[in-house]
Amino acid sequence: MASDGAADAVDAGAEAIQAHTTSLVAWDIPSAIVAGDRFRIAVGIKCANECNLTNGAFGIYDHEGAQVATGTVSGDRWPGTTGLYVAEVELVAPAKEGLYTWSAKTPALDVGVPHAEGAVSFGVRIVSPPEYVVTVETVDRASQAPLAGARVVMHPYKAVTDERGVARVRVAKGAYRLFVSQTRYLTFGVPVEVTRDMTTRAELDVEPVRERN
């Protein structure tokens, strides 16, 4: 790991330098992961003092504390950040359904400048293979025009409507609240019981703009 050019070298007689705080961020974790499937997440490491963390190592640990993957961050900083060095890592989902807490950790490092350990926890929801397809047709209620790019959520499953306003969500059998949202519209929500493939229609209303008089 390269250290920041302005960082101080530790010298035998000098006072111990306080370790830099290291933070980890994990994102793009899929909301519903089929048991046993492979999935990818993004991991970023940040030094509070903006040190260059190229090749910084981290490990991914499952809900039982076992290390399930390792990775190293590249020299690329995540867009929009000043010092978050990133890596993508591939993981394998556990075999059993459930909501698990996994973590990413980076060990304490001392390469000229000490860096403290860092860790972040994240939820990993494992589902059984979804059996059914729910087709959602989404329109603007007033004009009946299809809405492309509308976001469909049947927690933990998600989909986005295509240019015809249609989304296909693969879900397990069960009871859901179906939400369809689109920018500048009120969210459409209905309870749905899924026992077979089905089609449903979502008519969205434009959110009234509140007057500022």
Add this chain to the structure above:
Amino acid sequence: MAKKRDGQQNDRKLRDGKAVSRRDFVKKGAAAGVGAGAAVLSTSGTALAQVSPADAVKWHYEADIVVIGAGCTGLPAAIRARDLGVSVIVVDQNFDIGGKMLHSGGQVSFGGGDPLQLRDIRGERDPEGFVTAPRLHTVEELTEDPDFLFRDHTDWSVMDTAAQAPYRYNERDLHRAYADNCSAARAFLMANYVRFGRISGTHGNGGMSRARRAVTFLMEGATTDIKRGTVSRQDAGIRGVSSSHFAPRFMEDGAKVASPGARINGAALSRGLEFAAREKGVRFILNRHMDEIVREQQFSGRVVGIRASYSPRFDPATGARLESLWQNGNIDDRTETIYIRARKAIVIGAGGHGANPQFRSMFYPAWREPAFVSSGWALLGPRGQDASGIIAGMRVGANLAGMQQNLSYGSTFHFPGTLATRDPYTDMLPGHPTFSMRGSTGIPLGTDSFQHLIVVNQVGKRFFNELLVTTREGGAAFPAGPGKGQPKSGLDHVQLDWRNASVANVRATYAEPSSIHAALAMNEGSKAPDFLSGPVWAIFDRAAVERDKWNINPPFTSPTNGFFFSADTIEELAAKIQKGHEFQRVPLAYLAETVARWNSYVDSNRDPEFGRGPDAPMHRIEKPPFYAASLYPVWHDSYGGLRINGRAQVIDMQGEPIPGLYAGGESSGGGNQHGLGRALVHGYIAGSNAAGEPTGTR
């Protein structure tokens, strides 16, 4: 001690230097005239002298009528007085004309069978032919008379969804006069370059029974020409890009109420009236803050004039003094303190108290928080809406009225829902001279978009369901119905009916949203003596911005004004807020924990703290960069002020008019109708009566 930073250094220097010296006005022997018991009430910013003795004042200017404030009370008062043949000087603390009216939406509710209702009933167009849109209401919804309007405005029985009674406490004489003068006021405005579109609805607390509201407009044209009724595209504003000196807010499309090419908002009203005022010879002294009303004796005799101090504003970048759009009729006097004699009368149209934390804390101590401002804060500057008109009246013995009515309109103070700007009510874009004072337009979000973020208090804890944070009671007004608090809907609503106020009806319709109160509540960061609640922050991530397609770039945000931050991690975000926001007095110690807990609620699809989940999806906050944008509440309306009668005369503690003193709009109290209509009619009445006052001899 609450942090304060006055960005306008010159203003502050000038303000600090304005302590009035007694040698400015005391002649030999006059010192004895200043009573030892003279009460002194503090106005924001000025060091006060004792009450100026009327017989010792050296007047710098004089006019028949002195009007304080060039807004929606002052301008009609001034024009009306000129029409009746008297001379008028208008003073305004700001550098430009229009007050809060200039940045309003331009919606004006009158009624009682006013000319606009009659025009629409007949399906007629306006004389200039601009209004080609069809009538928007039925004939019955537009048909009424002044008695009907008066009953609506004094209806004891009407309850709103917050279980408030917005018409019960209205001053009766005042509203009788209001009802009797709406027609004349509407006609007066239309005769003074104001164009109205079709009637559409009614303002909050403007009456349950009829449609009374219309918006003002100008037609987009090659140039701005008030006589022709046109505004240039540049002056009207370019959507998402620019406002202008002419119109500090983008003028919206008015095709539905007028015709294609109509541009609507308060600039059409304000600039039209200003044009008329200047054309008719009203004189303006801008950059001039009224500090004191001079009365013959402090609590007796006539009012004879005002003392006013120089209150310029300067561009922070260039140091140049800000100037009004038009100058004909301006008196540019840069003397520190001047006295202006009012030979007949003074009209107080100085606006309300929304920007005075000490005054507004009378209604709600949590609003002593200096961070929170009133709408139009950048446009009007630090001396705007400072309660100075009300305080000046109180100093000469005026009574107050309607002091509880701030609580019977849901927009008095609320969360507009715009992020990343100190004044979230107005959406000024670059192009207006005061844009640099706010630095950002703000990110406007609808209620539904709040599903993509969490809202935290000054220590970083959530305090309410985010989807309900901007919900507010909208005021009980036409059309009636359970959604507004009435048992019957539309034209079936019955005036003065006990069933409107029955316990059963209130129980069935009650829907008071309490998010604003949760936001203003004390938290771990609130410290003695004021226990201020501090700023409120919207926290979100890059995924929210991409998902809901927000524009978080300048001018909607500013990288430097301290109301928007971006960071690589949540911990870093908390540190940036504390360092960069002038009112963040404590660390957001819980922010990282709050975000982690929120993400766990999203994963389990349940929010045990604040009940998110049933109404919209929940989204993790996990993708960097992370953002914090201020979510400030605003004090927008101002109800409660000087008591006035139906002649707009200010009434003293004995119930008697203070001779020569008039007031209206937000400087007055006893009325609860939101918006411009109230003030415009007050101004019309005040100008009409002030012109008929006898000429004083002092």
